Amino acid sequence: MSDTPSQPAGSEEPATPEALPRPWADVQPEHFRMLRLAPLQTDRSTGARPLRFVQLGYAERHNKELSLLRLSIELPGQHVHKEQNQLDIWLDHAEKRVSINPERGLLVDPLNRGIGRFLMARGVQWAQKKASRYRFESLDLPTKDALSEDMRLRRDHCLRTQGFDVVYEDALHRKARIEAGVIGDLYTTWNSDKIQFIEILDAAQMLQQAEQHLQEKELKLREKDEKISKYQREDTGLRFTITCLVAFAVFQAGLLIWIATHR
Template sequence: MTDTQTSPDTSAEQEAPPAVELPWADVHAEHHRMLRLAPLKTDRNTGGRPLRFVEFGYAERNSKELSLMRLTIKLPGQRVRKEQNLLDVWVDHQTRRVHFGPDSGLQIEPLNRGIGRYLAAQGISWAKKRWPGYTVDGTDLNNKDALNEDTRLRRDHFLRAHGFEVAYADAQHLKGSVKEVKVGDLLADWNSEKLQQVEILEAAQMLQQAEHNLAEQEVKLKKHEEKVSKYKREDAGLRFTITCLVAFAVFQAGLLIWIATHR
C-alpha cells in the first residue's frame, strides 16, 4: 500500500494461486465528507497545487467471516480510472489477518496532496479500533517504483509513516518488501498541513463568507462603474468644450484675416 503504486512482482503473481473471489464487489460509498486540499507551492514533479475541494466517501460491510472498509476520493469535474483513489481494507476473521487492496496498489490522483496518507489513516484507524491484535499481511513491492529514486523514497516514506517496515534484499533497493505487522502497531496519521477535513457547519460558514465577499465585491464594482461613467460624462463634456473652443478660435482667426484683407 503506497500513494504511488505497490503490487507484487510479476513472477510472484504468476506463482500465486488463483485469487479467491471476494464479496461486496458492487459496494459504493454511502457516507461522505468534504476535504480541503491546501494551496501549496508548485512541485517540480507533480506540477501546480492550487486550493481544491474533494469528496471523501466510505462504506463498511461485515459478516462472520469477513469485514470490508471501502474508501474512495471523488474529484469534482474530473474523472479518474476505477482503480484510482480507491482503498479497500479487508479483514479475515478466520485467519485474523488484514489485507489492503486493491492488489494493483494505491493509485492516487492528484499526487502529492496528502490524499494517500489520509485514506490510509482512515483505514488503519478503522481496523485498530476493532482488531488491534490481527496481523497485516506482508507483500513484495513493485520493482517499477524503485526505478526512480524520488518515487521509491516517496513510497518508502509513505509506508514507514504509517508504521510499516520496509526491507530490501539487494543493495540497489530494487527487491523491496513490507513485513508483517500487528494492526495495533500501525499509525493513523496524515499531513494536516496538506489536507483538512471540512465539517458541514464549516462548509456552510465558508459559503456564507464567500457570499459576503462576493456582495462586497459587487458593491465595489458598482462604485467603480459609477466612477467610470462619471469620468466618461466629464470626458464627453470636455471634448465638446474643446471642440467649441477650437471652432470659435478658427472663426476668430478667419474673421481677423477677413478684416485685415478688406481694410
C-alpha cells in the same frame, strides 16, 4: 495392453481447490464526508496545488469470515478511473490476517496532496478497532512508484510515517517491499496541514463568508463602475468643450486672416 494402472470403478481424480472470489465486489460508498485540500506551493513535479474540496465515501461489510472497509475519494466535476482513489481493507477472521486492495499500489489523483497517506491512516484506524493483533503479510512495492528519486522518496516517506518498514533488495533502490507486521503497530495519523475534515456547519459558514465577500466585491465594482462612468461623462464633456474651443480658434484665426487681407 496399456501399462497405465486403471482407476478403481467410481473413483475420480481429486479436483484442485480454487480460491473463492471475495464477496461485496459491487459495494458502493454509503456514508460521505467533505474534505478540504489545503492550498500548497507549486511543486516542480506535480505542478500547481490550489485549494480544493473533495468527498470521502466509505462503506463497511461483515460476516463470520471477512470484514471489508471500502474507502474512496470523489472529485467534484471530475471522473477518475475505477482503480484510482479507492482503498479496500480486508480482515480475514479465520487466519487473523489483514490485506489491502489494490495490491499493486494505491493510485491517487490529484498527486502530492496527502490523499494516499490519509486513506491509509483511515484504513489502519478502522482495522485497529476491529482486530489490532491481526498481521499483514510482506508486500512487494510496484517499481512504477520509484521511476524518479522524488517519487520514491515521497512514497517511502508516506509509508514510513504510517509505521511500515520499507526494505530494499537492490543497491539501485528499485526492488522494495513492506515487511510483515502487526496492524496494531501502525500509526493512524495523517498530515492535517494538507487535509482537514469539513463539517456541515463549517461548510455553511464558509459559503456564507464567500457570499458576503462576493457582495462586498460587487459593491466595490459598482462604485468603480460609477466612477468610471462619471469620468467618461466628464471626458466626453471636456472633449466637446475642447472641440468647440478649437473650432472657435480656427474660426477666429480665419476671420483675422480675412480682415488682414481685405484692408
